[in-house]
Amino acid sequence: MENKLRLVQVIHPAHGRRIAMVREPELVFLTGFRAVYELALSALDNGQNLKSLILDSLSDETLDYSTVYQGKSEWKLLPSFDHPESPFHCMVSGTGLTHHNSALNRQMMHGDLEEKPTDSLRMYQMGVKDGSPTPGEIGVQPEWFYKGNGAVLRAHRQSLTVPYFANDGGEEPEIAGLYIIDRAGKPWRIGLSTGNEFSDHVMEKANYLYLAPSKIRECAIGPEAVIDADFESYSGEVSISRNGQTIWNSAINSGQKNMCHNLANLEFHHFKYDSHRIPLQAHVHFFGADAFSFGNKVMLENEDKMSIQWNGLGRALQNSVEVINPEKQVPPVITQL
Template sequence: MTVLFECVHRGERHFGCEAPVDGAPLRLYPLGGEDLRARLLAADGDGAALVAALTEGREATTVPAAERDTVTFRPPLLPDSLGDALVSGFMQTHNVKADATTQSQPNWFFKGLGETLKVPGEALAVPGDAVAVCEEAEVVLVYVTDEAGVPRYVGYTFGNDLTDIGRFKRHNGHLSYAKLCDSGVAPLLFLDAPPESVTGRVTIERDGATAWEGTFTTGTKALHYGLPDMMAELFSYTPLLHPGRVHYVYIGADRSSFHAGFRTADRDRVEISFETHGVTLANTVDWR
Protein backbone atom coordinates (compact mmCIF):
# COMPACT_ATOMS: atom_id res chain seq x y z
CA MET A 1 0.00 0.00 0.00
CA THR A 2 1.28 3.46 -0.95
CA VAL A 3 1.18 6.03 1.85
CA LEU A 4 1.93 9.70 2.32
CA PHE A 5 2.29 11.73 5.51
CA GLU A 6 3.29 15.21 6.62
CA CYS A 7 5.22 16.22 9.71
CA VAL A 8 7.36 18.92 11.28
CA HIS A 9 11.02 18.10 12.02
CA ARG A 10 13.19 20.65 13.80
CA GLY A 11 10.85 23.47 12.85
CA GLU A 12 10.62 22.58 9.14
CA ARG A 13 7.80 20.90 7.22
CA HIS A 14 8.58 17.48 5.72
CA PHE A 15 6.73 14.60 4.12
CA GLY A 16 7.29 10.88 4.03
CA CYS A 17 6.25 8.03 1.75
CA GLU A 18 6.80 5.01 3.97
CA ALA A 19 4.69 3.98 6.94
CA PRO A 20 6.61 4.71 10.17
CA VAL A 21 7.71 1.62 12.08
CA ASP A 22 8.16 1.73 15.86
CA GLY A 23 11.80 1.57 16.84
CA ALA A 24 13.04 2.20 13.30
CA PRO A 25 14.56 5.29 11.61
CA LEU A 26 12.22 7.63 9.75
CA ARG A 27 12.95 8.75 6.19
CA LEU A 28 11.74 12.29 5.44
CA TYR A 29 11.87 14.74 2.54
CA PRO A 30 11.74 18.55 2.86
CA LEU A 31 8.35 19.87 1.80
CA GLY A 32 9.65 23.24 0.66
CA GLY A 33 6.86 25.05 -1.15
CA GLU A 34 5.23 21.86 -2.42
CA ASP A 35 1.41 21.77 -2.43
CA LEU A 36 0.63 18.11 -1.78
CA ARG A 37 -3.09 18.60 -2.36
CA ALA A 38 -2.51 20.00 -5.83
CA ARG A 39 -0.04 17.24 -6.64
CA LEU A 40 -2.53 14.58 -5.55
CA LEU A 41 -5.21 16.05 -7.80
CA ALA A 42 -2.79 16.12 -10.72
CA ALA A 43 -1.79 12.50 -10.09
CA ASP A 44 -5.44 11.47 -10.54
CA GLY A 45 -5.18 8.33 -8.43
CA ASP A 46 -1.73 7.11 -9.50
CA GLY A 47 -0.11 6.99 -6.07
CA ALA A 48 3.08 5.28 -7.15
CA ALA A 49 3.73 7.86 -9.85
CA LEU A 50 3.03 10.64 -7.36
CA VAL A 51 5.56 9.32 -4.87
CA ALA A 52 8.18 8.91 -7.60
CA ALA A 53 7.64 12.48 -8.78
CA LEU A 54 7.71 13.94 -5.27
CA THR A 55 10.93 12.24 -4.24
CA GLU A 56 12.92 12.62 -7.47
CA GLY A 57 15.81 14.99 -6.96
CA ARG A 58 15.05 15.59 -3.27
CA GLU A 59 17.64 14.80 -0.65
CA ALA A 60 16.15 12.65 2.10
CA THR A 61 16.73 13.17 5.81
CA THR A 62 16.97 10.08 8.00
CA VAL A 63 15.78 10.60 11.56
CA PRO A 64 17.32 7.96 13.88
CA ALA A 65 14.91 5.95 15.97
CA ALA A 66 16.33 7.56 19.12
CA GLU A 67 15.38 11.02 17.78
CA ARG A 68 11.82 10.27 16.70
CA ASP A 69 10.57 12.66 19.40
CA THR A 70 11.86 15.53 17.22
CA VAL A 71 9.12 14.72 14.70
CA THR A 72 5.55 16.00 15.08
CA PHE A 73 3.01 14.39 12.76
CA ARG A 74 0.12 16.30 11.20
CA PRO A 75 -3.33 15.18 10.08
CA PRO A 76 -3.08 14.18 6.40
CA LEU A 77 -3.37 17.12 3.98
CA LEU A 78 -4.55 19.48 6.74
CA PRO A 79 -4.71 23.00 5.23
CA ASP A 80 -2.81 25.78 6.97
CA SER A 81 -6.13 27.63 7.08
CA LEU A 82 -8.07 25.27 9.35
CA GLY A 83 -11.38 26.66 8.13
CA ASP A 84 -10.68 25.03 4.77
CA ALA A 85 -11.01 21.56 6.34
CA LEU A 86 -14.46 20.10 7.02
CA VAL A 87 -14.80 17.06 9.28
CA SER A 88 -18.06 15.12 9.03
CA GLY A 89 -19.48 11.63 8.88
CA PHE A 90 -22.37 9.19 8.65
CA MET A 91 -24.11 7.35 11.47
CA GLN A 92 -25.51 3.82 11.76
CA THR A 93 -24.05 2.73 8.44
CA HIS A 94 -22.95 -0.78 9.41
CA ASN A 95 -24.84 -4.02 8.87
CA VAL A 96 -24.71 -4.79 12.61
CA LYS A 97 -26.79 -1.67 13.28
CA ALA A 98 -29.38 -2.13 10.52
CA ASP A 99 -32.96 -2.99 11.51
CA ALA A 100 -36.53 -2.38 10.41
CA THR A 101 -36.20 1.36 11.08
CA THR A 102 -33.07 1.82 8.94
CA GLN A 103 -33.43 4.63 6.41
CA SER A 104 -32.62 4.46 2.72
CA GLN A 105 -29.84 7.04 3.25
CA PRO A 106 -27.84 7.32 6.50
CA ASN A 107 -27.88 10.49 8.56
CA TRP A 108 -24.95 12.82 7.94
CA PHE A 109 -23.40 14.96 10.67
CA PHE A 110 -20.87 17.77 11.01
CA LYS A 111 -18.06 17.36 13.56
CA GLY A 112 -16.10 20.55 13.07
CA LEU A 113 -13.33 22.22 11.11
CA GLY A 114 -9.65 21.39 10.94
CA GLU A 115 -8.84 22.14 14.56
CA THR A 116 -10.98 19.19 15.70
CA LEU A 117 -8.58 16.67 14.10
CA LYS A 118 -6.10 15.26 16.61
CA VAL A 119 -3.23 12.89 15.82
CA PRO A 120 -2.07 10.14 18.20
CA GLY A 121 -0.73 11.51 21.47
CA GLU A 122 -2.95 14.59 21.48
CA ALA A 123 -5.92 14.91 23.84
CA LEU A 124 -9.45 14.55 22.48
CA ALA A 125 -11.70 17.24 23.96
CA VAL A 126 -15.37 16.65 24.75
CA PRO A 127 -17.88 19.12 26.23
CA GLY A 128 -17.75 19.35 30.01
CA ASP A 129 -21.44 18.40 30.29
CA ALA A 130 -21.17 15.32 28.06
CA VAL A 131 -23.55 12.54 29.13
CA ALA A 132 -21.76 9.35 28.02
CA VAL A 133 -18.80 9.40 25.62
CA CYS A 134 -17.65 6.50 23.46
CA GLU A 135 -14.98 5.76 20.88
CA GLU A 136 -15.90 4.86 17.29
CA ALA A 137 -13.16 3.17 15.24
CA GLU A 138 -13.67 4.20 11.62
CA VAL A 139 -12.30 4.46 8.12
CA VAL A 140 -11.94 8.12 7.12
CA LEU A 141 -12.18 9.12 3.46
CA VAL A 142 -10.23 12.20 2.33
CA TYR A 143 -11.41 14.39 -0.54
CA VAL A 144 -9.81 17.51 -2.02
CA THR A 145 -12.18 19.89 -3.81
CA ASP A 146 -10.74 20.99 -7.14
CA GLU A 147 -11.01 24.41 -8.80
CA ALA A 148 -14.27 23.41 -10.47
CA GLY A 149 -15.84 22.63 -7.08
CA VAL A 150 -15.66 18.84 -7.50
CA PRO A 151 -14.60 16.89 -4.39
CA ARG A 152 -12.11 14.30 -5.61
CA TYR A 153 -11.17 11.26 -3.57
CA VAL A 154 -7.43 11.11 -2.85
CA GLY A 155 -7.14 8.37 -0.23
CA TYR A 156 -8.19 7.14 3.18
CA THR A 157 -6.96 7.02 6.72
CA PHE A 158 -8.32 5.83 10.07
CA GLY A 159 -9.93 7.68 12.93
CA ASN A 160 -11.80 7.78 16.21
CA ASP A 161 -15.16 9.54 15.87
CA LEU A 162 -15.49 10.37 19.56
CA THR A 163 -19.19 10.80 20.34
CA ASP A 164 -21.41 11.81 23.24
CA ILE A 165 -23.66 8.84 22.60
CA GLY A 166 -25.44 9.44 25.90
CA ARG A 167 -26.82 12.75 24.66
CA PHE A 168 -28.01 11.12 21.44
CA LYS A 169 -29.66 8.25 23.33
CA ARG A 170 -31.38 10.73 25.63
CA HIS A 171 -32.71 12.74 22.67
CA ASN A 172 -32.09 11.48 19.14
CA GLY A 173 -32.70 14.97 17.78
CA HIS A 174 -29.43 15.99 19.44
CA LEU A 175 -27.16 14.00 17.13
CA SER A 176 -25.52 17.21 15.92
CA TYR A 177 -24.58 18.18 19.47
CA ALA A 178 -23.45 14.65 20.31
CA LYS A 179 -20.92 14.72 17.47
CA LEU A 180 -19.24 18.00 18.44
CA CYS A 181 -16.27 16.25 20.04
CA ASP A 182 -12.69 16.13 18.78
CA SER A 183 -11.81 13.49 16.20
CA GLY A 184 -8.80 11.21 16.40
CA VAL A 185 -7.08 10.72 13.06
CA ALA A 186 -4.02 8.81 11.87
CA PRO A 187 -1.35 10.88 10.07
CA LEU A 188 -1.01 8.32 7.27
CA LEU A 189 -2.90 8.85 4.01
CA PHE A 190 -3.30 5.56 2.13
CA LEU A 191 -3.33 6.30 -1.61
CA ASP A 192 -5.65 3.43 -2.49
CA ALA A 193 -9.34 2.62 -2.77
CA PRO A 194 -11.25 2.45 0.54
CA PRO A 195 -10.50 -0.85 2.30
CA GLU A 196 -13.07 -3.63 2.10
CA SER A 197 -12.26 -5.19 5.46
CA VAL A 198 -10.58 -3.75 8.54
CA THR A 199 -10.36 -5.49 11.89
CA GLY A 200 -8.81 -4.41 15.13
CA ARG A 201 -9.00 -3.94 18.86
CA VAL A 202 -9.91 -1.15 21.27
CA THR A 203 -8.20 -0.90 24.66
CA ILE A 204 -9.31 1.70 27.21
CA GLU A 205 -6.95 2.38 30.11
CA ARG A 206 -7.86 4.10 33.35
CA ASP A 207 -5.20 5.05 35.90
CA GLY A 208 -2.65 2.96 34.01
CA ALA A 209 -4.69 -0.25 33.99
CA THR A 210 -6.89 -1.79 31.29
CA ALA A 211 -10.53 -0.95 32.03
CA TRP A 212 -12.13 -2.35 28.86
CA GLU A 213 -11.13 -4.22 25.71
CA GLY A 214 -13.04 -5.20 22.61
CA THR A 215 -12.70 -5.97 18.92
CA PHE A 216 -14.26 -4.32 15.88
CA THR A 217 -14.84 -4.90 12.16
CA THR A 218 -15.25 -2.12 9.63
CA GLY A 219 -14.53 -1.41 5.95
CA THR A 220 -16.80 -1.22 2.92
CA LYS A 221 -17.99 -4.84 3.22
CA ALA A 222 -19.33 -4.07 6.69
CA LEU A 223 -21.55 -1.25 5.37
CA HIS A 224 -25.30 -1.64 4.98
CA TYR A 225 -25.18 1.09 2.33
CA GLY A 226 -23.30 1.39 -0.95
CA LEU A 227 -20.41 3.77 -0.40
CA PRO A 228 -20.62 5.40 -3.88
CA ASP A 229 -24.29 6.20 -3.26
CA MET A 230 -23.52 7.67 0.17
CA MET A 231 -20.85 9.96 -1.19
CA ALA A 232 -22.79 10.97 -4.30
CA GLU A 233 -25.69 12.08 -2.12
CA LEU A 234 -23.45 14.02 0.24
CA PHE A 235 -21.59 15.87 -2.49
CA SER A 236 -24.76 16.73 -4.37
CA TYR A 237 -25.15 19.70 -1.98
CA THR A 238 -23.57 22.86 -3.37
CA PRO A 239 -22.73 24.53 0.00
CA LEU A 240 -20.13 21.81 0.59
CA LEU A 241 -18.32 22.29 -2.71
CA HIS A 242 -16.02 25.25 -2.10
CA PRO A 243 -12.83 24.95 -4.23
CA GLY A 244 -9.80 24.04 -2.14
CA ARG A 245 -11.77 22.56 0.75
CA VAL A 246 -10.50 19.27 2.18
CA HIS A 247 -13.17 16.86 3.42
CA TYR A 248 -12.53 14.21 6.08
CA VAL A 249 -15.52 11.87 6.03
CA TYR A 250 -15.94 9.26 8.78
CA ILE A 251 -18.00 6.43 7.29
CA GLY A 252 -19.37 4.81 10.44
CA ALA A 253 -18.45 2.31 13.11
CA ASP A 254 -19.07 -1.15 14.49
CA ARG A 255 -20.32 -1.49 18.06
CA SER A 256 -18.37 0.46 20.70
CA SER A 257 -17.51 0.14 24.38
CA PHE A 258 -20.80 1.89 25.23
CA HIS A 259 -22.78 -0.93 23.64
CA ALA A 260 -20.91 -3.33 25.94
CA GLY A 261 -22.04 -1.34 28.98
CA PHE A 262 -18.78 0.56 29.57
CA ARG A 263 -18.67 4.30 30.39
CA THR A 264 -15.60 6.31 29.43
CA ALA A 265 -14.32 8.74 32.08
CA ASP A 266 -12.22 11.91 32.02
CA ARG A 267 -8.51 11.18 31.37
CA ASP A 268 -9.14 7.66 30.08
CA ARG A 269 -6.61 6.64 27.43
CA VAL A 270 -8.26 5.15 24.33
CA GLU A 271 -6.07 3.03 22.08
CA ILE A 272 -7.50 1.81 18.78
CA SER A 273 -5.39 -0.67 16.84
CA PHE A 274 -6.39 -1.14 13.20
CA GLU A 275 -4.50 -4.42 13.14
CA THR A 276 -5.04 -5.30 9.47
CA HIS A 277 -3.33 -2.07 8.43
CA GLY A 278 -0.68 -1.62 11.12
CA VAL A 279 -2.13 1.66 12.40
CA THR A 280 -2.64 2.56 16.06
CA LEU A 281 -4.36 5.62 17.50
CA ALA A 282 -3.87 6.45 21.17
CA ASN A 283 -5.41 9.54 22.73
CA THR A 284 -6.52 10.70 26.17
CA VAL A 285 -10.12 11.88 26.54
CA ASP A 286 -10.38 15.34 28.10
CA TRP A 287 -13.66 16.70 29.47
CA ARG A 288 -13.63 20.53 29.10
Protein backbone atom coordinates in the same frame (compact mmCIF):
# COMPACT_ATOMS: atom_id res chain seq x y z
CA MET B 1 -4.31 -6.99 3.34
CA GLU B 2 -1.21 -4.82 3.23
CA ASN B 3 -1.25 -1.31 1.82
CA LYS B 4 2.25 -0.07 1.17
CA LEU B 5 2.02 3.65 0.49
CA ARG B 6 1.43 5.44 3.77
CA LEU B 7 2.12 9.07 4.66
CA VAL B 8 2.40 10.99 7.91
CA GLN B 9 2.32 14.71 8.58
CA VAL B 10 4.80 15.97 11.19
CA ILE B 11 5.82 19.31 12.67
CA HIS B 12 8.99 20.59 14.35
CA PRO B 13 9.32 23.75 16.48
CA ALA B 14 12.20 25.03 14.35
CA HIS B 15 11.67 23.37 10.96
CA GLY B 16 7.90 23.61 10.64
CA ARG B 17 5.67 21.13 8.82
CA ARG B 18 6.84 18.23 6.65
CA ILE B 19 5.34 15.07 5.19
CA ALA B 20 7.03 11.71 5.13
CA MET B 21 6.41 8.25 3.71
CA VAL B 22 6.35 5.29 6.09
CA ARG B 23 9.10 2.80 5.28
CA GLU B 24 9.21 0.78 8.47
CA PRO B 25 11.02 1.28 10.75
CA GLU B 26 11.74 4.73 9.29
CA LEU B 27 9.96 7.80 7.98
CA VAL B 28 11.34 9.16 4.69
CA PHE B 29 10.80 12.87 4.14
CA LEU B 30 9.34 14.19 0.89
CA THR B 31 10.79 17.32 -0.66
CA GLY B 32 8.76 20.24 -1.94
CA PHE B 33 5.60 19.65 0.09
CA ARG B 34 4.59 20.34 3.69
CA ALA B 35 1.10 18.81 3.67
CA VAL B 36 -0.75 15.90 2.07
CA TYR B 37 -3.26 18.48 0.81
CA GLU B 38 -0.54 20.36 -1.08
CA LEU B 39 0.77 17.12 -2.55
CA ALA B 40 -2.67 16.09 -3.81
CA LEU B 41 -3.40 19.55 -5.24
CA SER B 42 -0.09 19.54 -7.11
CA ALA B 43 -0.89 16.14 -8.61
CA LEU B 44 -4.29 17.42 -9.77
CA ASP B 45 -2.97 20.69 -11.14
CA ASN B 46 -0.22 18.99 -13.10
CA GLY B 47 -2.10 15.89 -14.23
CA GLN B 48 0.23 13.59 -12.30
CA ASN B 49 -0.44 10.25 -10.65
CA LEU B 50 -0.38 10.80 -6.90
CA LYS B 51 1.59 7.65 -6.09
CA SER B 52 4.18 8.48 -8.74
CA LEU B 53 4.52 12.03 -7.42
CA ILE B 54 5.12 10.72 -3.91
CA LEU B 55 7.82 8.30 -5.04
CA ASP B 56 9.46 10.98 -7.20
CA SER B 57 9.54 13.38 -4.23
CA LEU B 58 11.33 11.10 -1.75
CA SER B 59 14.48 12.54 -0.20
CA ASP B 60 17.43 10.96 1.59
CA GLU B 61 16.31 12.38 4.95
CA THR B 62 14.87 9.88 7.43
CA LEU B 63 13.55 9.71 10.97
CA ASP B 64 13.11 6.78 13.33
CA TYR B 65 9.35 6.23 13.23
CA SER B 66 9.02 4.68 16.68
CA THR B 67 10.71 7.67 18.33
CA VAL B 68 8.20 10.02 16.73
CA TYR B 69 5.24 7.67 17.30
CA GLN B 70 6.06 7.35 21.00
CA GLY B 71 6.38 11.12 21.46
CA LYS B 72 10.13 11.02 22.17
CA SER B 73 11.21 13.26 19.29
CA GLU B 74 11.02 17.01 18.67
CA TRP B 75 9.10 16.01 15.54
CA LYS B 76 5.43 15.58 16.48
CA LEU B 77 2.72 13.85 14.48
CA LEU B 78 -0.10 15.99 13.09
CA PRO B 79 -3.52 14.73 12.00
CA SER B 80 -2.95 12.56 8.93
CA PHE B 81 -4.80 15.08 6.74
CA ASP B 82 -5.93 18.70 7.05
CA HIS B 83 -5.95 22.01 5.24
CA PRO B 84 -2.53 23.51 6.00
CA GLU B 85 -3.64 27.15 5.68
CA SER B 86 -7.01 27.37 7.39
CA PRO B 87 -9.32 25.06 9.38
CA PHE B 88 -12.28 26.85 7.78
CA HIS B 89 -11.43 25.22 4.45
CA CYS B 90 -11.81 21.69 5.87
CA MET B 91 -15.18 20.05 6.56
CA VAL B 92 -15.31 17.20 9.07
CA SER B 93 -18.43 15.05 8.87
CA GLY B 94 -19.62 11.47 9.05
CA THR B 95 -22.16 8.82 8.23
CA GLY B 96 -23.98 6.80 10.90
CA LEU B 97 -26.06 3.61 11.05
CA THR B 98 -23.84 1.98 8.45
CA HIS B 99 -22.87 -1.07 10.55
CA HIS B 100 -25.20 -3.66 12.06
CA ASN B 101 -23.79 -3.37 15.58
CA SER B 102 -24.16 0.40 15.47
CA ALA B 103 -27.83 0.03 14.60
CA LEU B 104 -28.34 -2.46 17.45
CA ASN B 105 -26.63 -0.10 19.90
CA ARG B 106 -28.94 2.71 18.79
CA GLN B 107 -31.96 0.41 19.18
CA MET B 108 -30.89 -0.32 22.76
CA MET B 109 -30.37 3.39 23.43
CA HIS B 110 -33.83 4.45 22.34
CA GLY B 111 -35.90 1.30 22.59
CA ASP B 112 -35.56 -2.39 23.27
CA LEU B 113 -34.56 -5.28 21.03
CA GLU B 114 -37.94 -6.85 21.80
CA GLU B 115 -39.91 -3.71 20.93
CA LYS B 116 -40.82 -2.45 17.49
CA PRO B 117 -37.87 -1.04 15.51
CA THR B 118 -36.88 2.54 16.32
CA ASP B 119 -36.36 5.15 13.61
CA SER B 120 -32.63 4.38 13.82
CA LEU B 121 -33.09 0.67 13.16
CA ARG B 122 -35.51 1.41 10.35
CA MET B 123 -32.93 3.70 8.75
CA TYR B 124 -30.34 0.93 8.96
CA GLN B 125 -32.78 -1.49 7.34
CA MET B 126 -33.33 1.03 4.54
CA GLY B 127 -29.60 0.90 3.95
CA VAL B 128 -29.61 -2.90 3.88
CA LYS B 129 -32.30 -2.80 1.22
CA ASP B 130 -31.16 0.09 -0.97
CA GLY B 131 -27.71 1.24 0.23
CA SER B 132 -25.59 -0.57 -2.36
CA PRO B 133 -26.95 0.45 -5.76
CA THR B 134 -25.47 -0.79 -9.01
CA PRO B 135 -23.24 1.67 -10.93
CA GLY B 136 -25.32 4.44 -12.44
CA GLU B 137 -28.14 4.06 -9.92
CA ILE B 138 -28.77 6.20 -6.81
CA GLY B 139 -29.29 4.39 -3.51
CA VAL B 140 -31.06 5.47 -0.34
CA GLN B 141 -29.36 8.28 1.54
CA PRO B 142 -27.65 7.40 4.84
CA GLU B 143 -27.76 9.24 8.13
CA TRP B 144 -25.32 12.17 7.94
CA PHE B 145 -23.81 14.40 10.63
CA TYR B 146 -21.48 17.38 10.91
CA LYS B 147 -18.58 17.39 13.36
CA GLY B 148 -17.04 20.79 12.67
CA ASN B 149 -14.31 22.38 10.62
CA GLY B 150 -10.65 21.39 10.66
CA ALA B 151 -10.18 22.92 14.10
CA VAL B 152 -11.69 19.77 15.66
CA LEU B 153 -9.01 17.44 14.22
CA ARG B 154 -6.47 15.94 16.61
CA ALA B 155 -3.41 13.77 16.04
CA HIS B 156 -2.09 10.52 17.48
CA ARG B 157 -1.21 10.97 21.18
CA GLN B 158 -3.23 14.16 21.53
CA SER B 159 -6.09 14.32 24.04
CA LEU B 160 -9.74 14.41 23.05
CA THR B 161 -11.57 16.71 25.41
CA VAL B 162 -14.94 16.49 27.11
CA PRO B 163 -16.09 20.15 27.38
CA TYR B 164 -18.11 21.68 30.19
CA PHE B 165 -21.41 21.42 28.29
CA ALA B 166 -20.99 17.72 27.44
CA ASN B 167 -22.61 14.80 29.23
CA ASP B 168 -19.93 12.29 28.24
CA GLY B 169 -17.15 11.50 25.80
CA GLY B 170 -16.67 8.16 24.12
CA GLU B 171 -14.54 6.58 21.42
CA GLU B 172 -15.89 5.61 18.01
CA PRO B 173 -13.42 3.39 16.10
CA GLU B 174 -13.87 4.24 12.44
CA ILE B 175 -12.23 4.62 9.07
CA ALA B 176 -12.19 8.11 7.58
CA GLY B 177 -12.07 9.08 3.93
CA LEU B 178 -9.76 11.95 2.96
CA TYR B 179 -10.85 14.18 0.07
CA ILE B 180 -9.95 17.29 -1.87
CA ILE B 181 -12.10 19.35 -4.25
CA ASP B 182 -10.21 20.40 -7.38
CA ARG B 183 -10.34 23.85 -8.94
CA ALA B 184 -13.28 22.85 -11.12
CA GLY B 185 -15.35 21.60 -8.15
CA LYS B 186 -14.79 17.85 -8.62
CA PRO B 187 -14.21 15.70 -5.51
CA TRP B 188 -11.20 13.35 -5.38
CA ARG B 189 -10.50 10.71 -2.79
CA ILE B 190 -6.89 10.88 -1.60
CA GLY B 191 -6.98 7.87 0.70
CA LEU B 192 -8.13 6.47 4.03
CA SER B 193 -7.06 6.91 7.63
CA THR B 194 -7.76 5.35 11.01
CA GLY B 195 -10.16 7.57 12.92
CA ASN B 196 -11.62 8.08 16.38
CA GLU B 197 -14.91 9.91 15.83
CA PHE B 198 -15.28 10.67 19.58
CA SER B 199 -18.80 11.76 20.51
CA ASP B 200 -21.24 12.20 23.40
CA HIS B 201 -23.37 9.06 23.72
CA VAL B 202 -25.10 10.11 26.95
CA MET B 203 -26.44 13.23 25.27
CA GLU B 204 -27.52 11.18 22.25
CA LYS B 205 -29.25 8.59 24.45
CA ALA B 206 -31.39 11.27 26.12
CA ASN B 207 -33.15 11.83 22.80
CA TYR B 208 -32.08 10.74 19.34
CA LEU B 209 -32.82 14.27 18.10
CA TYR B 210 -29.76 15.30 20.12
CA LEU B 211 -27.56 13.36 17.70
CA ALA B 212 -26.49 16.57 15.93
CA PRO B 213 -25.05 18.39 18.99
CA SER B 214 -23.64 15.15 20.39
CA LYS B 215 -21.35 14.91 17.36
CA ILE B 216 -19.84 18.41 17.51
CA ARG B 217 -16.70 17.33 19.35
CA GLU B 218 -13.01 16.91 18.74
CA CYS B 219 -11.94 13.79 16.84
CA ALA B 220 -8.67 12.17 15.79
CA ILE B 221 -7.29 10.80 12.53
CA GLY B 222 -3.97 9.13 11.93
CA PRO B 223 -1.24 8.51 12.45
CA GLU B 224 -1.12 7.60 8.75
CA ALA B 225 -2.92 8.43 5.52
CA VAL B 226 -3.00 5.34 3.31
CA ILE B 227 -2.93 6.45 -0.31
CA ASP B 228 -3.46 3.13 -2.09
CA ALA B 229 -6.17 1.75 0.21
CA ASP B 230 -9.38 0.25 -1.10
CA PHE B 231 -12.53 0.12 1.08
CA GLU B 232 -13.57 -3.51 0.71
CA SER B 233 -13.03 -5.07 4.12
CA TYR B 234 -11.04 -4.26 7.24
CA SER B 235 -10.67 -5.93 10.61
CA GLY B 236 -9.05 -4.57 13.72
CA GLU B 237 -9.28 -3.98 17.45
CA VAL B 238 -10.30 -1.16 19.77
CA SER B 239 -9.35 -1.02 23.43
CA ILE B 240 -9.69 1.22 26.48
CA SER B 241 -7.11 1.24 29.26
CA ARG B 242 -7.22 2.89 32.68
CA ASN B 243 -4.21 3.24 34.97
CA GLY B 244 -2.25 0.94 32.67
CA GLN B 245 -4.86 -1.85 32.67
CA THR B 246 -7.15 -2.77 29.77
CA ILE B 247 -10.75 -2.37 30.95
CA TRP B 248 -12.49 -3.08 27.63
CA ASN B 249 -11.60 -4.24 24.14
CA SER B 250 -13.40 -5.50 21.08
CA ALA B 251 -12.75 -6.80 17.60
CA ILE B 252 -14.01 -4.39 14.91
CA ASN B 253 -14.85 -4.75 11.24
CA SER B 254 -15.52 -2.17 8.56
CA GLY B 255 -15.29 -1.60 4.82
CA GLN B 256 -18.19 -1.87 2.43
CA LYS B 257 -18.41 -5.68 2.72
CA ASN B 258 -19.30 -5.17 6.38
CA MET B 259 -21.71 -2.26 5.89
CA CYS B 260 -25.22 -1.64 4.60
CA HIS B 261 -24.02 1.07 2.19
CA ASN B 262 -21.29 0.81 -0.39
CA LEU B 263 -18.63 3.48 -0.72
CA ALA B 264 -20.02 4.90 -3.95
CA ASN B 265 -23.40 5.55 -2.31
CA LEU B 266 -21.87 7.17 0.77
CA GLU B 267 -19.70 9.42 -1.35
CA PHE B 268 -22.53 10.36 -3.74
CA HIS B 269 -24.81 11.49 -0.93
CA HIS B 270 -22.05 13.48 0.79
CA PHE B 271 -20.87 15.28 -2.34
CA LYS B 272 -24.25 15.78 -4.04
CA TYR B 273 -24.56 19.14 -2.29
CA ASP B 274 -23.04 22.14 -4.08
CA SER B 275 -21.78 23.46 -0.74
CA HIS B 276 -19.72 20.26 -0.32
CA ARG B 277 -17.93 20.80 -3.63
CA ILE B 278 -16.39 24.22 -3.12
CA PRO B 279 -13.13 24.39 -5.09
CA LEU B 280 -10.00 23.74 -2.99
CA GLN B 281 -12.03 22.51 0.00
CA ALA B 282 -10.70 19.59 2.08
CA HIS B 283 -13.00 16.94 3.55
CA VAL B 284 -12.57 14.34 6.30
CA HIS B 285 -15.56 11.98 6.35
CA PHE B 286 -16.08 9.19 8.89
CA PHE B 287 -17.82 6.03 7.67
CA GLY B 288 -19.31 4.70 10.92
CA ALA B 289 -18.40 2.42 13.81
CA ASP B 290 -18.84 -1.31 14.36
CA ALA B 291 -18.42 -1.25 18.16
CA PHE B 292 -17.85 1.20 20.98
CA SER B 293 -17.43 0.81 24.71
CA PHE B 294 -20.56 2.78 25.63
CA GLY B 295 -22.60 -0.04 24.11
CA ASN B 296 -21.17 -2.25 26.87
CA LYS B 297 -21.95 0.33 29.57
CA VAL B 298 -18.35 1.55 29.89
CA MET B 299 -18.10 5.23 30.85
CA LEU B 300 -14.76 6.81 29.99
CA GLU B 301 -12.93 8.80 32.64
CA ASN B 302 -10.24 11.46 32.65
CA GLU B 303 -6.88 10.13 31.38
CA ASP B 304 -8.33 6.90 29.98
CA LYS B 305 -6.41 5.75 26.91
CA MET B 306 -8.17 4.82 23.66
CA SER B 307 -6.44 2.71 21.01
CA ILE B 308 -7.75 1.87 17.53
CA GLN B 309 -5.95 -0.43 15.10
CA TRP B 310 -7.13 -1.35 11.59
CA ASN B 311 -5.13 -4.07 9.87
CA GLY B 312 -3.75 -2.57 6.67
CA LEU B 313 -4.01 1.08 7.72
CA GLY B 314 -0.72 1.41 9.56
CA ARG B 315 0.05 1.84 13.22
CA ALA B 316 -2.61 2.21 15.91
CA LEU B 317 -4.20 5.57 16.67
CA GLN B 318 -3.93 6.30 20.39
CA ASN B 319 -5.51 9.19 22.27
CA SER B 320 -6.33 10.01 25.87
CA VAL B 321 -9.50 11.47 27.34
CA GLU B 322 -9.32 14.89 28.98
CA VAL B 323 -12.36 15.92 30.99
CA ILE B 324 -12.14 19.69 31.26
CA ASN B 325 -12.92 21.26 34.61
CA PRO B 326 -15.91 23.59 34.02
CA GLU B 327 -14.15 26.28 36.06
CA LYS B 328 -11.36 26.32 33.45
CA GLN B 329 -13.66 26.77 30.46
CA VAL B 330 -15.61 30.01 30.28
CA PRO B 331 -18.84 30.02 28.25
CA PRO B 332 -18.91 32.62 25.47
CA VAL B 333 -20.51 35.97 26.28
CA ILE B 334 -22.53 37.41 23.40
CA THR B 335 -22.74 41.19 23.21
CA GLN B 336 -24.86 43.24 20.82
CA LEU B 337 -22.59 45.03 18.38
